Amino acid sequence: MNEAVTKRFLLYFRLMLLVWILIANAIIHVTGLEYSWLIFLSNIMMFTLEGDVKDRFVTVELGGLVGLILTVIALLSITALTPVLGSFFGFLIPLAVVLFILIILHPYAPKVLNNVGFAYLTVACIDTTALATHLPQFFITFIVGSVLFNGVCVLLMKPAKALAVKSVQKENA
Numbered sequence: 001m002n003e004a005v006t007k008r009f010l011l012y013f014r015l016m017l018l019v020w021i022l023i024a025n026a027i028i029h030v031t032g033l034e035y036s037w038l039i040f041l042s043n044i045m046m047f048t049l050e051g052d053v054k055d056r057f058v059t060v061e062l063g064g065l066v067g068l069i070l071t072v073i074a075l076l077s078i079t080a081l082t083p084v085l086g087s088f089f090g091f092l093i094p095l096a097v098v099l100f101i102l103i104i105l106h107p108y109a110p111k112v113l114n115n116v117g118f119a120y121l122t123v124a125c126i127d128t129t130a131l132a133t134h135l136p137q138f139f140i141t142f143i144v145g146s147v148l149f150n151g152v153c154v155l156l157m158k159p160a161k162a163l164a165v166k167s168v169q170k171e172n173a
Helices: 003-031 037-048 053-104 115-133 135-172
Strands: none
Touching: 003 135, 037 053, 037 115, 037 135, 053 115, 053 135, 115 135
């Protein structure tokens, strides 16, 4: 894409994205869907990563899922180890293990062990009671919501590009 087409593409895509975000938020509001942060965090992460958009889509979905799974593993481990090791080591050891997995093993599996997983681990731990009591809802909201929401974002890129090319060609004619 040349510079004029790129600028126009970004304008059209951002406008489409704005409308899509408003539509999604209206649906979420009307349906009363809880934990929509699971959807929108994935979208923020998708557009802050480098690389091909389809590659980023996969990285965000897999990384977020791994982050949520590691959060559950950490919480279960903390619950099991705290009575045995005390609150300090019962907390620190599981935390060290999941962080080791995400940080140290990242170069070996960057699609699944990445900053997205770390973000989901961090944010999901803000309210561990909600996570524990609504675990299936967390996973369903993340998987279905983020795939649907981010999938539409990826699909919007094609018409935005076509509109940009068409409008620049029309302008130059």
